[in-house]
Amino acid sequence: MKKWMSMGIGMLMMGMVGAEERPNIVVILADDLGWGDVKSNYAGSKIETPHMDGIAREGVRFVDAHSNSSVCTPTRYGVLTGRYAWRTRLKRGVLMGYSPALIEEGRETVASVLKDAGYRTACIGKWHLGMNIQKTDGKWDFGKEIERGPRSVGFDYFLGISASLDMAPYALIENERFIQNPTESFKAVNDPLAYRRGGAIAPEFKHEDYLPLVSDQAKRFISEASEGEQPFFLYLPLPSPHKPVLPSKGFRGKSGIGAYGDFVVETDWVIGQVVGQLKASGVYKDTLLIVTSDNASFAIPEKYGAVQSGHKPNAGFRGQKTDAYEGGHRVPFLCSWPARGVQGKVSDQVVCTTDIMPTALAAAGVELPKGAAEDGYNMLPEITGAESLAPIREATVHHSASGMFAIRKGKWKLICGRGSGGRTKVAKDAPKIQLYDMQTDPSESKNLYQEHPEIVKELESLLDRYKQQGYSNAR
Structure with a gap:
């Protein structure tokens, strides 16, 4: 991919709120990064992640954090809206590269609320929430303006791809336009790696160059936005270490455990580049930084050689x-805010990616609009060090790729179905209901549904209530 620099970022300088009055906010969402991929989470990790470990030392590491879905698109919806994606039309699976927009018209997002409050907002990376790519005579027309993309939900600026690095169309989009024309046909690659x-x-689109491009553009946005009077919000959804696992040339062999490990190392490096630019621009102390993942890792690293080395993603x-x-939804979750946050804290509070929106708005001193972020809770007291003996969340709903529900309240987790609801196979005669004590059995090895029917009934009733009433946080 030829080096490309946007002319659009520098045009977004007008605003109302001084950057010194409110923190900048950066949310980095890795793709398929496992809880065990981060060294500070798991001492047995075979991968060095010094930049994420540094954020953990300088902030809060949540060790019981969860994506709101165990697959990509639904979690991205939850991150931006504070709402469970199973409340939308998407009841299972993910969107594809040409799928129409998932975020409903009129739905407030963390970007739209912050923008209205005077923030300069940008999304750089992997969208994967649908956008309305137009057709002419029944064929995709890449010359037409895209409708209902990231800019329609509160982002001043967007640079990225419509979905994932394994989904066509493979071409860069800036704001509402393809800036690379996908005129060629790419033949499917079925190799797991x-x-x-x-x-x-597009002829100039190179998959292995995309992650470095995202890094460069994120740094450029931070550099330019830091010079303005507005605080900024950067949403940086990375394409890695999701397949295709194609680490850049400079990172091949770095991990010593194969391409998957190398791609995690490069992902960590990109996070370090963002932190470095925040520091170089003089805004690191006044920035709330959140780093997490859209779901846990696939078992597929065994085909990359990582698992054979003893690594457990x-x-x-x-x-x-x-x-x-x-293993489907427990994810790394790191937060730092040097000016106001605590350092080196390890929190066992149960948190979810739907909590990002209310937390970001609380940090900015912005009131959450009525009816928004129905499934999000404010984590800010945990980040700033306030006493937090009570649980932040009443309960957390988990959702598998096939649409299977689970709910966690306190130490109890109920899975409403047989097996995993995903790709992990179980015996065909396994029980149709599962109850686990996550305090004594985090590996979910002993099903206690027969011993505690009263807990099963309580959690089933709570889940039904959450579904019926349309929210899980009454506020």
């Missing part, structure tokens, strides 16, 4: 991406 679906591709948790088991 380099997997990509076939489809339209999801540590000792059962299952993998797609599952209702912990």
Whole structure:
């Protein structure tokens, strides 16, 4: 991919609020990064992640954090809206590269609320929430303006791809326009390491160059935004270490455990580049930084050689991406805010990616609009060091790739179905209901549903109430 620099970022300087009055906010969402991939989470990790470990030392590391879904698109919806995605039309699975917009018209997002409050907002990276790419005579027309993309939900600026690096169209989009024309046809690659679906591709688009491009553009946005009077919000959804696992040339062999490990190392490096630019621009202390993942890791690293080395992407948790088991949705979650946050804190509070929106707004001193972030809770007291003996969340709903529900309240987790709800196989005669004590059995090895029917009934009733009433946080 040829080096590309946007002319659009520098045009977004007008605003109302001084940057010194409110923190900048940066949310970095890795793609398929496992809980055990981060060294500070899991001492047994075979991968060095010094930049994420540094954020943990300088802030708060949440060790019982969860994506609101065990697959990609639904979690991204939850991050931006504070709402469970199973409340939308998407009841299972993910969107594709040409899928229409998922975020409903009129739905407030963290970006739209912050923008209205005077923040300069940008999304750089992987969208994967649908956008309305237009057609002419029944064929995709890449010359037409895209409708209902990131700019329609509160972002002043967008640079990225419509979905994932394994989904066509393979071409860069800036704001509402393709800035690369996908005139060629890409043949599908079925190798687990380099997997990509076939489809339209721009001649200059190179998959292995995309992560460095995202890093460069994020740094440029931070540099330019730091010079303005507005505080800024940067949402940085990275494409890694999701397949295709294609680390850049400079990172190949760095981990010593194969391409997957190398891609995690490069992902950590990108996070370090963002932190470095915040510091170089003089705004690091006044920035709330959140780093997490859209779901846990796949079991597929065994095909990359990482697992054979003894590395466990999801540590000792059962299952993998797609599952209702912990290995599907327990994710790394790091927060730092040097000016106001505590340092080196390890929190065992149960938190969820739907909590990002209310937390960001609380940090900015912005009131949450009525009816918004129905499933989000404010984590800020935990980040700033306030006493927090009570749980932040009443309960947390988990959702698998196939649409299977689970709910966690306190130490109890109920899975409403047989098996994982994803790709992890279980015996065909396994019980149709599962209850686990996450305090004594985090590996979910002993099903206690027969011993505690009263807990099963309580959690089933709570889940039904959450579904029926349309929210889980009454506020």
